Amino acid sequence: MTQHPGPGDSGLIFNEPVIFERGAPGRKGYSLPESELSGGEAEVDIEKELLREQEPLLPEVSEFDVIRHFTRLSQWNYSIDTGFYPLGSCTMKYNPKVNEAVASMPGWTQLHPLQDEDSIQGALELMFHLQQDLAKISGMDAASLQPAAGAQGEFTGLLMIRAYLESKGNPRKKVLIPDSAHGTNPASCAACGYEVVTLKSSSTGVLDPETVRQAMDEDVAALMVTNPNTLGLFETHIQEITKIVHDQGGLVYCDGANQNALIGKARVGDMGIDVLHFNLHKTFTTPHGGGGPGSGPVAVKKILEPFLPTPVIAHKEGHYYFDKNRSQSVGRVKSFYGNFGMLIRAYTYIREMGAEGLKQVAERAVLNANYVRVKLQDDLHLPYPQICMHEVVFSDKKQSEVGIKTMQIAKRLIDYGYHPPTVYFPLIVAGALMIEPTETESLHTLDSFIAAFKQILEECEIKPRLILDAPEVTHIRRLDEVRAAKQPHYIYTTKSEKQFKKHILKFLNSL
Amino acid sequence: MRYLPHTPEEIQKMCQDIDVQNIDELFQVIPEALQLKQLLDLEPPLCEIDLLKHMRELNHKNKNLLQVDAFLGAGAYHHYIPVAVNSLVSRGEFLTAYTPYQPEISQGTLQAIFEFQTMVASLTGMELANASNYDGASALAEAALMALRVTKRKKILLAKSIHPQYRHVLKTYLLHQNVEIQEFDWSENGRVTPALIKEYLDDQVAAVCIQSPNFFGIVENLSQLESQVHQAGALLIGCFSEAVSLGMLKSMGDQGADIVVGEGQSFGNSLNLGGPYIGLFATREKFVRQMPGRLVSETIDSEGNRGYVLALATREQHIRREKATSNICTNQGLCALTTAVYLSLMGPKGLARLARQNYDSSHYLQRSLSALPGVELKFASPFFNEFVLQFEMPVKDILFKLKEKNIFGGVMIEQDFPQLKNCLLVCATEMNSKKQMDHYMQALSEILNSEGSL
Missing domain, CATH: 3.90.1150.10 (Aspartate Aminotransferase, domain 1)
Known part of the structure; x- marks a missing residue:
C-alpha cells in the first residue's frame, strides 16, 4: 500500500453481513409493556381474510445486534464529521451539534401536528420568525416553510407563478432554463405542465441578456436561474435579465441551492427575482442525513403572496395561528407544515449567527473557494478563470491527454482521505470537477487537500496505475454499476442471495 | 464565531495568495447596486448558553404529549421509540453524510437503504420499494402519477375516506397533468364496496386509490375490489397512514394492489409537529422503470465483494431532466435509516x-x-x-x-x-x-x- 498524507488509511475495517443474516429465530430487540387489557388471545373483530398470515421479513435480533450492526455500517460512511467534503452545489458545511440538541427537546419532538394552536404557540412563534428571517435574508416579502426539499420548493414556486399568470388570464406555455441548471429545474417544470426551453450559457459562463431577449416572448411564463450559477459565477447581468422577462410579463424563479455565497452580502429580491427556494440543508446547516430529510422553504414577492401554499403561519394580537383562509393558494404540497424538525435547526443556526455572523459565512465561503481556485489553476484546466463565488469548477482536460478522467481522479481522492468533488456537473463543462469548500473549513484543511490533489495530478503522469485502480484503501473497491443496472437486486431474499453468491464465485474464478 | 475557523492573519495570507486586497474585493463581481451595504435586520446573535435558554423558553410555550x-x-x-433508535441515527457518520453518490465511501447508508427497501417490500407484500418519498401524502401523489404513466390513461379514482391532506396534496401534484380526478364515497359502514366504484370505472381510469386502515381507522377489503379494478385495466393503489397496522393486517400487495404507498412515521420517527416523516413506496418489479425516487441495488466490487450502489438513475431528474419519472432529489434518507433500525429492533x-x-x-x-x-x-x-x-x-x-x-x-x-x-x-x-x-x-x-x- 502506498503512503498517504491524510486520514483514510484505516486498519479498522470490519465486515458486516446484511441484517437478515444476523440473529436467530426467537431472539428479540424490543421492550413492550405487558398488556393490562383483556384481549391478547381473544379473537379480533377483523375478518380473518384481512389478517396477516405470514410474518414479514424482518430480522430477529437483540438490541445489541442492532447497535453493532448499524454502528459498523456507519463506519463505512464518509461524512462531514469525518472529513473534508467539497461536494460542489451541496454546501457540506459543519452541522452544529447545538442544533441537534435543540431539535431533540421533547417540547418539539412530542408535538402532534393536530394539537390545538393554543398548545403549540412556541412552535408557531419559531416558524413565524423563520418565515420572516428567510424573507429578510433574501429580500423578499413573504415565505412558506412547507416544501420538504429543494425540488418540492421548485415545484411550489412554479405552481405559484402559474397560478399568478392564470389569475392574469393566461398561464403561458414555456419556461426558460439555462443549460447549466440542476436537473430538478426542468423536472419541476414538467410537473407544472410547462415546456422547457434550454438557454445556452455564453462563453464567459454567465447568462447573456441577448440570449434571454431572443428566447423571451409572450408564451414564456418564467425564467429559472441559479445565482450564483452552477459554475460558481455570479450572474452579472441579472438585473437586465429580470427586466427583460418582466417587460414581457414573465416572472423569474431563482434556485436557491447556492445562497451560501450571498447571505448578508446581496439579496435576490433586489435583483428582480420573484420567487426563490432555500435549501435549509445546504445554507442553514441542517444535516443531510445521507440523502435527506431536507427542507425547501420558498420566499416570494408581494405579487405571489396570495398564492403561497396553505396554511401560512400568521400572527395577530400576540397569538400565532395557521391561516387557512387563502382562496388563491396553490394548495398543499405536503401533509401538515413542512419538515418541522429541520426548521428548528435552521432557526437555531440563524439565532446563533446573527446578521454579522451570516455575512461572514458568505465571505469565508467565497474566500475559501477562490483560494482553491488560485492554488489549483496551474494544475487543472479552469474553463472560466474569473473570480468565483462559493465554488469553483475545473475540468479533466489536461489529465485526459494522458488518459485519466475525472471519475478516476475523484476515486483517487478517496484514498487520500477526502470526499470527491461533484463530478460531471454542470453538464456544460466536459469532465467537470466542482469544488465547494464551504466556510467552515480551515486554511490548514484546504492546504492539505490542495497538496493531496497536486500529488494525485502528479501520479496521473508518473504512476497512472494508482489512479486507475483507486480507491484501494476503502472497505470496498470500485463497484460494478453496470451490473447493478443489468442484474439488479433491490431487495434481499434467501433465493436471490444464493444466486448472487454463485455469481460472485463465478466472478472470482474468472479473475 | 465558533463555526468559522479563519484567523485574521490567515485571511490576510489567503487574500495575498489570491491577489486581492481584502475579501470585499472578491464581491466586486456583484454589480455595485446589488451589494448589500447594511447588515441584515436580524435579532442579535446568541451565545450557546443564551441560545439554549431562548429555545427552552420557546419550548415551554408548547404543551407536549408527555404533559397531557x-x-x-x-x-x-x-x-x-426505543432509545437505541436515536442513539444510532444521531451518529455523525449517518447524520452528516450526503446522498451516497460515491458508493465506495457510502456503503453504510447504501446497505441500510437496501435493508430498508427489503423490509418495506416485505411488509407491503411487494417486490421492491424505493429509498423513500417525502411523506405519505406525496407518496400517494407520486403513485397516481406513476399509474398515469404506466396505463397512459387520464383519470384517477380516489376514495373520499383517504386522509383529506393526502387527497389535497394529490390534487396539487396533478393540477397541471390534464387529468380528471373522481372521488367516490364510502358506504354506510365506512367501507368502500365494489358497487361504489362501479359507475366510475371506465376505460380511462388509470388507478383506483384506497386507504386501509382508512382515515376513519376502518380496515378495508381490497381483495373484494381487486378483480373489478384490474378488469377495467386500471391499477389498484393501496395507501396507509398508520404503518403499525402492517404488523397485523394482510398486506395490500397480497390483496392485489399494484402500488402500495404510505406514511412510515410510526416506525420510530418522532411526531415533530408533522415532519420530517417518511413516504414509503413499493410496487411490482414490472413497473420499476416508471417508479419515482432513488433505488439501491446490490452489486459486486472489482474483487468480488458484495456492495451496494444507486441504481436505475436513468429514471431520475439529474439524468433525464424534464422526462424524469419525478423531480424528487433529496428524499428522507435519515428517516429511512430510522425506520430500518426501528423495524430491526421490533x-x-x-x-x-x-x-x-x-x-x-x-x-x-x-x-x-x-x-x-x-x-x-x-x-x-x-x-x-x-x-x-x-x-x-x-x-x-x-x-x-x-x-x-x-x-x-x-x-x-x-x-x-x-x-x-x-x-x-x-x-x-x-x-x-x-x-x-x-x-x-x-x-x-x-x-x-x-x-x-x-
Missing part, C-alpha cells in the same frame, strides 16, 4: 405484538366511550387503532372541556367532512395506559352529564 393524555391520530401517531414478533396492543387499547377505549349516553360509534366496521364517535353536541365544546382536564380527546373532522357533523376521530396506541383511558371516559362522562343537566 393525548388521543390524537389522523395521520400522525404517538408511539414508543422484528416480526415485536411488530405483531405492538399492532395487537394498539388494537386492544383502541377497542377498550371505544367500548368505554361509546357506552356513554349521547355517544355513538359512527361506523360499524372493523377498525385498527382509531375510530369515529358521533355526539349530540358540537365536538368543539367537548374538546375544549377535555382540554381543561388535560386531555387531548381526538381530532375534529367536521371541517373536512361536513356530512360527519359532531364527529370526533379518536386514537389509542400503546402509549395510552388503561388508567389514562379510564380517566378519559370519566372526564367525558362528567362533561356530557353536566351538559345534559343544563
